[in-house]
Amino acid sequence: xxxxxxxxEFEQFLLLSILKLGDNAYGSAIRQLLAVTINRDVTIGALYxxxxxxxKKGLLDSKMGEVTPERGGRAKKYFRITAKGQHALRRSxxxxxxxxENVALSQLGCK
Amino acid sequence: MKNPNYSQPPKIASQFLSWALPEALIEPVLGDLxxxxxxxxxxxxxxxxxxxxxRQAVKSGIQFMFKTQRGFVMFIFSVFLFLGFTLMAxxxxxxxxxxxxxxSILIVFPPAIAFTYASTSTKDxxxxxxxxxxxxxxxxxxxxxxxxxxxxxxxxxxIILGIFMTLIGWVAMGEHLDDMTYFGSAFAVxxxxxxxxxxxxxxxxxxxxxxxxxxES
Numbered sequence: 205x206x207x208x209x210x211x212x213e214f215e216q217f218l219l220l221s222i223l224k225l226g227d228n229a230y231g232s233a234i235r236q237l238l239a240v241t242i243n244r245d246v247t248i249g250a251l252y253x254x255x256x257x258x259x260k261k262g263l264l265d266s267k268m269g270e271v272t273p274e275r276g277g278r279a280k281k282y283f284r285i286t287a288k289g290q291h292a293l294r295r296s297x298x299x300x301x302x303x304x305e306n307v308a309l310s311q312l313g314c315k
Numbered sequence: 316m317k318n319p320n321y322s323q324p325p326k327i328a329s330q331f332l333s334w335a336l337p338e339a340l341i342e343p344v345l346g347d348l349x350x351x352x353x354x355x356x357x358x359x360x361x362x363x364x365x366x367x368x369x370r371q372a373v374k375s376g377i378q379f380m381f382k383t384q385r386g387f388v389m390f391i392f393s394v395f396l397f398l399g400f401t402l403m404a405x406x407x408x409x410x411x412x413x414x415x416x417x418x419s420i421l422i423v424f425p426p427a428i429a430f431t432y433a434s435t436s437t438k439d440x441x442x443x444x445x446x447x448x449x450x451x452x453x454x455x456x457x458x459x460x461x462x463x464x465x466x467x468x469x470x471x472x473x474i475i476l477g478i479f480m481t482l483i484g485w486v487a488m489g490e491h492l493d494d495m496t497y498f499g500s501a502f503a504v505x506x507x508x509x510x511x512x513x514x515x516x517x518x519x520x521x522x523x524x525x526x527x528x529x530x531e532s
Contacts, residue, residue: 232347248344249375256340268343274353276324278346 211296217242218254219263219293222283230269230280231255255283263289324352325365328372335376337383348372387450390525394518401514419507422480427472427515435465447522452532459530463523470519477512481505 211219221237222229235251238244258264269280285293332348333341348371355364380388405411432440442458443465484505491497 230347231343232350235347236351247374247378248347248371249378252340252344252375253378272346272350274350275346276349278342278349280346281343 208295210299211292214246214254215258215263216293216296217244218251218258219285219289222264222285223293227282229283234283258289259283261288262286263292322353322356324349324368325372328369332372332376335380335383337379340379344375384450386525386528387448390447390521393521397517413503414507414510416504416507419480419504419511422508423473423476423511423515426476427469427512430472431465431469434468435461439465443522443526446526446529450529452529456530459526463526463530466519466523466526470516470523473515473519474512477509477515480508484508 217238218234221234221241225233225237231248231251234255235246235248238246255264255266259266263286264283265286266281266283269282271277271279329345329348332345336344348368352364352368355367402411405414435443439461443462446454446458446462447466484501488498488501488505491501
C-alpha cells in the first residue's frame, strides 16, 4: 500500500489561509492574506493551479458565488476544506512538530 | 474627475489570459484580478495597478497556456524552429540576403493567396486561421474540412506556382546559354521561386495536419 504523503509548504499555506478566511475564502482574498501575513506575492495562476490540485485530491471543495460589479460582473469561486483536507493538514503539522522536538538550531551549526 | 475608463483592466492582458485559462477558471480568475485592480486604482496607483495586472496576466497566462493551448504553442514553436534553422543554413552557406528576392516572392505569395480566396471564400480563410490559432476541437466537422481545404489550396498553389515559374525561368535561360552572366542570375531567381513554393507548402501541410488532429480529437 502506498504511503500517504505529507502536504507541501505552499499547500499548507493555502489550506491555512482558507481556514482563516472561513466563508470568505476566494482567490483574491487568499492571495492578499498570503501577501500580508507571510509576505508572499503569488501570481493568481500559481494560486489556482494549487487550489485545483488540492480540489482534485479531495482536500478542498468549491462553489461559485455571487456576481459583483467591482469584479466586472464575474462570480467568485469560494473554497472550503473537506474533512480529508483537515486530516491532511493535522497530519502534516504533527509530523513537523515531531521533527522539531528536542531540536535546537545551534546543534545544526547555526549561530 | 476620474476617467471611467481607468477602472477597466488592460483589455489585451485580459484577452490573453482568457485565451490561456481553462474554461472553468476564466470567470473566477478574471474576477479576482479585476477586483484587486480596482482596489489598487482606488488607492491612486494607476501605473502600479496596470503594471501589476499585466504581470499577473502574463505570468499566469504563460503558466496555463502550455496546458490549455499546447497544440497551438507547439505549432508556433515548430514554425519558429523551422525559420531559425533555415536562417542558420543560409548564414552558414553564404549570406541570408542571397536568398531574398522580391521578384520571386511576388511571383509565389500574392498569386497563391489570390487563388485561395478565389477557390474558397473570405469567410473560409478567416475561419481557417481562427481555428488554427484557437485550438478549438468542438466545432462542426464541416468547418474542419473547409479549413483544411484553405490550407491545401494555399500550399498546393504555392508549390505549383514555384514549379511553373521555375520552368519559365529555365526556358529564358535556355535562350541565353552562351551568356553566363545572365544564366547565373536567372538560375538563382528561378530556384528561389521553387524554394519559396516548397516552404509555403510545408507550412500549409503542418497547418492542415493540425486541423485534421483537432477534427479527430
